[in-house]
Amino acid sequence: MRLRASASAEQTAEQLAAWDDTLAILRHVLASSEHNGRLYFEFAIPRLGARIDVVLIIQHVVFVLEFKTGSGNTTTSALDQVTDYALDLRYFHKTSHDAVIAPFLVTDVKGALAKITRDRHDPRMTSVAVVSPENLAQAIDTVLAMFDGTSVQADAWVQGAYERLLLQDPPVLRSKASTFRHWTSHTG
Secondary structure, three states, X not given: OHHHHOOOOOOOHHHHHHHHHHHHHHHHHHHOOOOOEEEEEEEEEXXXXXXXXXXXXXXXXXXXXXXXXXXXXXXXXXXXXXXXXXXXXXXXXXXXXXXXXXXXXXXXXXXXXXXXXXXXXXXXXEOOEEEOHHHHHHHHHHHHHHOOOOOOOHHHHHOOOEOOOOOOOOHHHHHHHHHOOOOOOOOO
């Protein structure tokens, strides 16, 4: 597989094993899927200096998949990580501005399948869903059924530039700002 072949000398055995686990999960899930789509591994988020484990584009949805298998638990930092990736795509990756974004934290917690809901700040995004590998296909199908939209053109999407969405501040920032409206800051 090219992903493993392109691994640098700095890649740890742990990282290579994680890639193997991710590939095995995706092979199983996607082999039985009726959907066609595009996968991007280790998708760079230059603004954050990070990489999304997997971006999966199917029809009108950009799935942000962060895999935390082998740990046996779901941490707040893992949830924050996948949330940050999804928000970064939404508000800084030009070809994601109008797409449906669905962030998933894939964990090996047996039977994990969080209720998938629309994000309360952004109606074209879901809240982070924690799913186990055996429920990943069901979660993907649920999101595809929840939203309508124009198919994302993967070739154009992957070429999307990073730029600030200038139409408005992200709703999550507006809600945070309103929390501190009565506070003043002083320097010196």
